[in-house]
Amino acid sequence: MFGRAVIRHRQNRDEAEKPFWISFSDLMTACMTVFLIVMAVTVVTMKDEIARIEKLTAITRARQTEIQQFAERLRVASERKYPNVTVDIIKDTVKVDFGADVNFMSGSSEITDAGSRFLRGYLPILLDAADSPLGRKWLKRVVVEGFTDTDGSYLFNLNLSLERSRKVVCALFAPPAPGEQAMTHQELEQMRDLFLVGGYSFNSMLPSKARSRRIELKLEFWQAGEKALFEKRPKPNLSDKPFGHC
Secondary structure: OHHHHHHHHHHHHHHHHHHHHHHHHHHHHHHHHHHHHHHHHHHHHHHHHHHHHHHHHHHHHHHHHHHHHHHHHHHHHHHHHOOOOEEEEEOOEEEEEOHHHOEOOOOOOOOOHHHHHHHHHHHHHHHHHHOOHHHHHHEEEEEEEEOOOOOOOHHHHHHHHHHHHHHHHHHHHOOOOOOOOOOOHHHHHHHHHHEEEEEOOOOOOOOOHHHHOEEEEEEEEOOOOHHHHHHOOOOOOOOOOOOOOO
16 A cells, blocks of 8 residues: 555656646747847847948048048148148148248237238148048138237237137238239138138247247048038028128
């Protein structure tokens, strides 16, 4: 009797445990399947992200290379006619320093007649570079930056630097002096679209006070894809807007 009872008890226990082990194995199989699916999706997503980063890196490198080519062309053209002009590239910004050809008296924003003629003489070089294939592709704007020395207060010099920048733009738009060639309407429009006025103070001093009272042009460039987005925006109609005078 006892033997039969024991045997019957083991059979019942085995039958009760069978559904549990079957369910557990199915659960493990399902978990493994889900894990493999997640891993596959992750691998595909990572490959797409890596490809996107590599493409963006290649575009960024190509952009930097083409900006350097643009700057080199501008440097050669500038120094060929105006040896005192220096063209430097800092990261993705190009700076044009006119040197001693455009300087100011201490505390003054007035440009000499010689300085004004120099600016109008140099402008076609810059506009020609801006109208080149690389210029049309990448050049975003030209910021005129006026600098001061350390004489005077901070706010005085901040306003003075802004006035110096403004006077440069005024000199560029001024009627040509005798012997100078007048700019075409297209060149004037090109200037209006490109040039902005920026103010600096004595935060960027040079060793000489006279050299510190200078003008620089800062050329800024579009980021990759930025120009295409900008061109989709509605543009104001400035065709009937007069250029004015200072």
